[in-house]
Amino acid sequence: MEHQPKNQISRKGLRVWRLYGMIQTAILAVLMIGAGVLTYFFDWPQWLYAVYAAIIIVYGALFIYLFPKIRWERWRYEVREQEIELQHGLFIVKRTLVPMVRVQHVDTEQGPILRKYDLAEISISTAATTHTIPALITAEADELRARISVLARVAEDDV
Amino acid sequence: MSETYYKLHPVSALINFVKGLKELIVPFLVVFGVNLFRDGGISAMFNQGWQGLIPVLIGSVVLVFVLIAGIIKWKRFVYWFEDGELRIEYGLFVKKKRYIPFDRIQSLNYTEGIFHRPLGLVKVKVETAGSGKVGQAEAELTAISREDADRIERKMEEAKRGVQREMAVESDLAAVEEPVVEEKKPTKTLYRMTMKELLVLATTSGGIGVVLSAAAVFLSQFSELIPYDAIYEEVMLFLRFGYLIVALTIFVALLIAWVISVILAIFANYQFTIQTDEDHIYLTRGLLEKKKVSVPFKRVQGIKISQNPLRELFGYATVTVESAGGSIGDKDEKIRLFPLAKKSTMLPVLQELFPDMDWEPAMAKAPKRSIHFYYRLDFLWMVPFVAAIGYYFYPYGLFALLIVPVIVLLGIWQHKTAGYALANRQLTMQFRGIGKHTFFMLKRRVQAIDVTQSYFQRRKGLASIQSTIKSGMMGATARIEHMEKDDASRILAWYEPSGQRAAHTEKSQPELFSG
Numbered sequence: 001m002e003h004q005p006k007n008q009i010s011r012k013g014l015r016v017w018r019l020y021g022m023i024q025t026a027i028l029a030v031l032m033i034g035a036g037v038l039t040y041f042f043d044w045p046q047w048l049y050a051v052y053a054a055i056i057i058v059y060g061a062l063f064i065y066l067f068p069k070i071r072w073e074r075w076r077y078e079v080r081e082q083e084i085e086l087q088h089g090l091f092i093v094k095r096t097l098v099p100m101v102r103v104q105h106v107d108t109e110q111g112p113i114l115r116k117y118d119l120a121e122i123s124i125s126t127a128a129t130t131h132t133i134p135a136l137i138t139a140e141a142d143e144l145r146a147r148i149s150v151l152a153r154v155a156e157d158d159v
Numbered sequence: 160m161s162e163t164y165y166k167l168h169p170v171s172a173l174i175n176f177v178k179g180l181k182e183l184i185v186p187f188l189v190v191f192g193v194n195l196f197r198d199g200g201i202s203a204m205f206n207q208g209w210q211g212l213i214p215v216l217i218g219s220v221v222l223v224f225v226l227i228a229g230i231i232k233w234k235r236f237v238y239w240f241e242d243g244e245l246r247i248e249y250g251l252f253v254k255k256k257r258y259i260p261f262d263r264i265q266s267l268n269y270t271e272g273i274f275h276r277p278l279g280l281v282k283v284k285v286e287t288a289g290s291g292k293v294g295q296a297e298a299e300l301t302a303i304s305r306e307d308a309d310r311i312e313r314k315m316e317e318a319k320r321g322v323q324r325e326m327a328v329e330s331d332l333a334a335v336e337e338p339v340v341e342e343k344k345p346t347k348t349l350y351r352m353t354m355k356e357l358l359v360l361a362t363t364s365g366g367i368g369v370v371l372s373a374a375a376v377f378l379s380q381f382s383e384l385i386p387y388d389a390i391y392e393e394v395m396l397f398l399r400f401g402y403l404i405v406a407l408t409i410f411v412a413l414l415i416a417w418v419i420s421v422i423l424a425i426f427a428n429y430q431f432t433i434q435t436d437e438d439h440i441y442l443t444r445g446l447l448e449k450k451k452v453s454v455p456f457k458r459v460q461g462i463k464i465s466q467n468p469l470r471e472l473f474g475y476a477t478v479t480v481e482s483a484g485g486s487i488g489d490k491d492e493k494i495r496l497f498p499l500a501k502k503s504t505m506l507p508v509l510q511e512l513f514p515d516m517d518w519e520p521a522m523a524k525a526p527k528r529s530i531h532f533y534y535r536l537d538f539l540w541m542v543p544f545v546a547a548i549g550y551y552f553y554p555y556g557l558f559a560l561l562i563v564p565v566i567v568l569l570g571i572w573q574h575k576t577a578g579y580a581l582a583n584r585q586l587t588m589q590f591r592g593i594g595k596h597t598f599f600m601l602k603r604r605v606q607a608i609d610v611t612q613s614y615f616q617r618r619k620g621l622a623s624i625q626s627t628i629k630s631g632m633m634g635a636t637a638r639i640e641h642m643e644k645d646d647a648s649r650i651l652a653w654y655e656p657s658g659q660r661a662a663h664t665e666k667s668q669p670e671l672f673s674g
Contacts (some may be wrong), residue, residue: 082656093617095610099656102606127608128634129485129627154657 005078005085012117013075013135017068019113025060032056077133079148082155084124086131100155102126106145110138124148162239164516168280171236171301174272175229183199183225187218238300243318245285245311247298257298261318263287266439269308271449281308281451346441349508352431352498356475360499361424363469364576435512440480442494454494458482460604460628461635462496462513464505467594475499478509481630516599520587522578529621529641534570541566569593577639579624579646581653586626598637604628608654610647622647 032052039048067090076087084103086096103124110120120141123132136144195412228251236249245259268284269454275281285298352360429446440454470476478497497505509518541562548559576591586605609625616622624647625638652660 080657080659089611092611092613093649096607097609097651097654098607100653101603101656126629128606128629131607 004148007075007077007079009072009077009133009135010074010119010137010140011072012119012137014068014072016113016119016135017071018064018118021060021063021065021068025056028059029056054098075134079144079151081151084131085150086133096131098124098126098129098131100148100151103148103152103155106148106152108138108141108145162241164237164239165303165307167233167236168278168302169233170274170278170280171231172233174274174301175232177227177274179225179229183221200220224621233301236301240314245298245314253558259287259298261315264315266453266455267312267315268349268453269449269451269479271451273447275302276449278302278578279305281305283308283311327613334379335514346434346436348432348434350497350500350504352428356499356501357425357428357431359473359475360428362421363467363475363499364424373655431498433496433508433512440496440512442496444498452494454480454482459513460630461508461598461600462516463599463635464597466593466596470499471595474501474503476502476505478505481628481635483502483629511596513637516585516601517580517582517587518599520580520582520585522580522587522589525574525577525639525641526621526643528619530574532616532619532621532641533574534567535651537566537570538563574641579639579642579650581650586650586653588624588626588639590639596637598626600626600628600637602654605654606634608651610651612644616641620644623649626650 032055036049038044039052070086071090074088074090074093076085078085082100084096084098084100086094086098088094095097104127105125107123107125108120109123114120114135117133118138120138121132121134122136122141122145123130126129133141167636232249234253235251235254236247238245238247239244243261245261245264247257249255249257264285264287266286268286270282270284271280271401274280280302281304282302283300285300426446426448428444431444432442434443436439438456440456440459442450442454444450444451459480460483463479463481464476465479466476476497477495477499479555480494480496482494497508508517545559545562548556550556576589576595579591580587584602586600586602587597588600589595606627606629609627610622611625612622620643621641622644623638623640624642625636627634627636629635648660652658
């Protein structure tokens with residue numbers, strides 16, 4: 001675990017994750033407000049309001065601020081001539097090593113939110129696994145996809 | 160060029176018919192069953208005149224229809240060989256054609272059912288690398304004679320050789336050899352299951368679960384038809400005889416389920432044989448239905464040796480071959496190389512089948528300080544659970560505490576089992592859920608390696624390592640938990656094609672790479 005993979009994903013990825021966090025928090029807030037209305041009509045204890053508010057605030061703080069930040073800082077990738085190395089994870093850090101020879105195909109994909117931020121995610125598939133790098137600038141992702149597919153074709157089986 | 164068209168054996172019509180019946184058996188049972196319970200049994204059906212006979216009439220019409228469909232399916236099915244392809248034409252209403260190039264055929268699997276055996280026939284499943292649909296082989300010849308099956312195999316060999324010859328010509332090799340029509344090396348029998356092994360297998364197999372769940376499913380299917388009110392009173396009467404009888408009944412039911420599972424296991428694995436020629440392993444088994452599976456060596460991705468605790472005690476183990484491709488959803492997707500054998504019997508055979516693998520490598524074990532990682536987490540979510548049971552069902556609920564030592568002991572056992580071995584080209588991983596599994600993988604078959612570290616593992620310098628190989632249409636994963644961080648680095652370094660990390664690690668820890 002001494003040296004980390006070199007490249008980080010786009011800074012804009014962090015913004016997108018924050019946005020996802022906000023959407024989730026908004027949905028949660030709607031649910032909590034619903035619970036609040038029920039509390040009002042059925043005369044449930046007053047302190048429940050505080051609980052609802054606390055849930056929204058804690059969830060928001062974690063999923064809008066803290067988790068995206070840790071995830072973004074943790075996310076590293078490196079595409080070398082003969083292998084791809086990935087590192088990601090929130091509580092559990094996962095490092096993955098995929099030899100170029102094993103790569104079968106590479107896809108890039110772009111949802112509406114990612115497109116707005118000019119980002120794309122890139123998926124690398126082997127015969128048995130798929131690995132995704134979540135947020136790269138579109139041009140960069142396309143370039144990387146082309147590079148991986150060239151390298152994968154060139155790479156020779158050593159054993 | 161006129162090709163010879165071949166048909167299936169007429170008995171296929173019968174087999175199609177029986178297969179159709181099998182699919183209809185549940186609806187039939189429901190229709191007739193309902194009538195039986197509803198208006199006073201079967202006799203009522205006949206007393207009501209022609210109206211009572213409607214279900215019977217419909218039933219017979221359906222039967223006749225299924226029979227005719229079976230015959231037409233057989234009539235319509237032809238196959239022939241053309242342009243290095245196996246071509247099949249079939250279909251009940253819509254005529255379908257399927258052309259399979261011989262060089263894409265991975266294996267021909269033979270099955271002999273009870274209809275096949277007296278007539279010397281086989282059912283042939285043709286499997287290709289990318290058999291798409293779930294649980295479906297690329298093509299299935301319901302019943303053909305042995306000679307016909309051999310002819311397909313011969314044509315396939317010829318076609319494959321033909322392709323090789325063409326390639327040789329294209330690549331301009333100086334000496335274009337005469338097509339060497341060498342006979343394939345005869346198959347060699349490596350292992351035949353003994354009666355003792357068969358009995359041990361049958362009696363210790365987990366098949367009992369299957370039978371029980373089948374019974375449960377069966378009961379739930381018909382629960383609406385069972386007159387519970389009538390049964391209820393009898394049950395109350397029955398209960399007065401006390402728990403003893405209830406317990407006894409359950410025991411007898413379990414015993415019967417177990418006996419059935421033993422018999423099924425014996426039927427399925429009777430005369431299990433391993434044969435091999437240069438490029439395939441052939442596995443044959445079965446009493447009533449004889450199955451033959453062929454596995455090409457080049458599709459073997461890894462070997463797994465598994466032992467449940469009971470079998471481990473007596474030194475028995477099961478060996479599975481993880482093989483690429485094949486049809487998913489098929490029960491034979493995980494191919495059992497040894498249903499059950501002593502380690503001492505299987506090792507020589509494995510050695511002969513896969514000579515370049517090391518079957519008894521020295522394992523590096525998990526470090527001592529990681530031992531509590533194996534039960535700590537289970538412990539945490541167990542505590543509220545045990546507390547709740549203890550509280551609500553006091554005092555008997557306190558017996559739930561007994562689960563704690565069990566969890567701890569299992570954790571210690573898992574820690575003791577976990578280990579790995581690295582050789583030049585081979586990675587071996589050993590781990591335990593409840594049963595013990597040992598995975599043997601070649602480096603060039605490993606698709607990816609993951610190393611994970613939780614916050615707590617990082618503090619203690621530990622890491623979990625996971626290796627994925629291809630198996631069936633998907634992947635199979637071997638995972639060892641809570642190993643030394645350096646072990647993880649070593650495995651990554653071994654796996655990395657560019658060897659960057661190896662160079663790096665070697666400088667810092669030269670003594671680890673003295674081989």
